[in-house]
Amino acid sequence: DGGITQSPKYLFRKEGQNVTLSCEQNLNHDAMYWYRQDPGQGLRLIYYSQIVNDFQKGDIAEGYSVSREKKESFPLTVTSAQKNPTAFYLCASRSTGTKSETQYFGPGTRLLVL
Amino acid sequence: SQQGEEDPQALSIQEGENATMNCSYKTSINNLQWYRQNSGRGLVHLILIRSNEREKHSGRLRVTLDTSKKSSSLLITASRAADTASYFCATDTGRRALTFGSGTRLQVQP
Numbered sequence: 245d246g247g248i249t250q251s252p253k254y255l256f257r258k259e260g261q262n263v264t265l266s267c268e269q270n271l272n273h274d275a276m277y278w279y280r281q282d283p284g285q286g287l288r289l290i291y292y293s294q295i296v297n298d299f300q301k302g303d304i305a306e307g308y309s310v311s312r313e314k315k316e317s318f319p320l321t322v323t324s325a326q327k328n329p330t331a332f333y334l335c336a337s338r339s340t341g342t343k344s345e346t347q348y349f350g351p352g353t354r355l356l357v358l
Numbered sequence: 359s360q361q362g363e364e365d366p367q368a369l370s371i372q373e374g375e376n377a378t379m380n381c382s383y384k385t386s387i388n389n390l391q392w393y394r395q396n397s398g399r400g401l402v403h404l405i406l407i408r409s410n411e412r413e414k415h416s417g418r419l420r421v422t423l424d425t426s427k428k429s430s431s432l433l434i435t436a437s438r439a440a441d442t443a444s445y446f447c448a449t450d451t452g453r454r455a456l457t458f459g460s461g462t463r464l465q466v467q468p
Contacts, residue, residue, distance in 0.1 A: 248400075277455050286446060286460040287401075300454065334400055345389055345450055349400035 247271065250335050250350035257322065257329060258358050265320045265353045267335035274340040276318035277347065280304060281332040290333075293318055294340065322355060330357050363459050364447060370465040377434040379462040381447030382427075388452045390423055390430050395444045395461070404445075405432075439468040 248269040257263045267276065275294050279287035289302030293312040307326025312318055318337075322329045332354050336347040365380045381390070389408045393401040407414045407423045407430065414421045420433040434441055444463050448456040 250400075279458075284463075287458040289455050289457075292455050302455065332398070336401075345406060346391065346403045347401075347448075347456055349393075349402070351400045352398070354398070 248335060248337055248348055248350035250333075250353050252353060253351070255353055255355045256358050257355060260324045262321055262323050263355070265322070265333055265335075265355070267318045267320065267350055268316055269318075269337045269348075269350075270316060271337055271339070271348060272315070273337035273348070274315070275338045276312070277336040277338070278302075278308075278310065278318070278320045279334045279336065281334060281352075287334060290320065329355055331355060364445070364462045366462060367460070368463045368465070370467065371437055372467050373437060373439055375437055377437050377441070377464055377466070379432045379445055379447075379464070381430045381432070381459055383430075383447075383449045383459075384428065385449075385451060387425075387449045389450045390421075391448045391450065391456065392419075392421060392430075392432050393446045393448060393458075395446065397443075401446065434464075437464075437466045439466050442466045 251266045277292045278290040281287050288304050290308050291310040293299035296315050299310050299312050309321045332352050334352050335350040338347045363382050391406045392404045395401045405416045405421050407421045418435045423430045444461045446458050446461045448458045
């Protein structure tokens with residue numbers, strides 16, 4: 245059963261706490277992405293990675309960090325520096341082949357602040 | 359920054375009617391894609407149209423692209439209650455990631 249999984253589905257963060265959102269894919273895709281979605285809004289790019297051991301900042305990277313140690317995994321850490329972390333977080337992946345422009349999305353993680 | 363902007367922001371129609379959503383963008387693109395999002399879920403790819411194409415069909419979906427006006431439209435014919443969702447356009451400029459618009463929330467009344 246191929247696809248992208250995100251966990252947990254809901255995550256609660258206490259003030260000053262770092263939390264990590266998991267994203268795993270078994271599609272053999274090279275590129276992976278993290279987006280943030282606020283209520284009633286579109287998606288904003290946080291970080292992306294085109295290849296293992298390399299990643300780039302997106303439009304709203306401040307207060308977030310990522311790693312890409314394995315092709316299948318692209319975890320996102322929401323640090324205490326992110327003052328307004330409440331949002332829906334979406335992970336996506338894409339093959340970097342010439343005919344592969346479509347992004348595949350995970351089911352999302354909703355982060356709430358206690 | 360938002361490359362694509364959808365219009366209208368919200369649309370409510372009766373089952374069986376057609377739904378039309380528009381998307382405008384600012385820079386040159388390689389392709390434009392439409393995605394659907396059910397409430398609280400991830401996005402699902404619907405259709406892709408390349409910059410050298412003007413119209414594309416997939417089932418009840420029809421997409422048009424006017425690169426001179428930097429705009430696209432998505433038409434859903436004979437809508438069903440199950441089409442209720444948010445619809446996003448996304449532009450691919452060949453750099454980094456897709457850029458998504460703010461979406462159109464479609465409500466189809468049974």
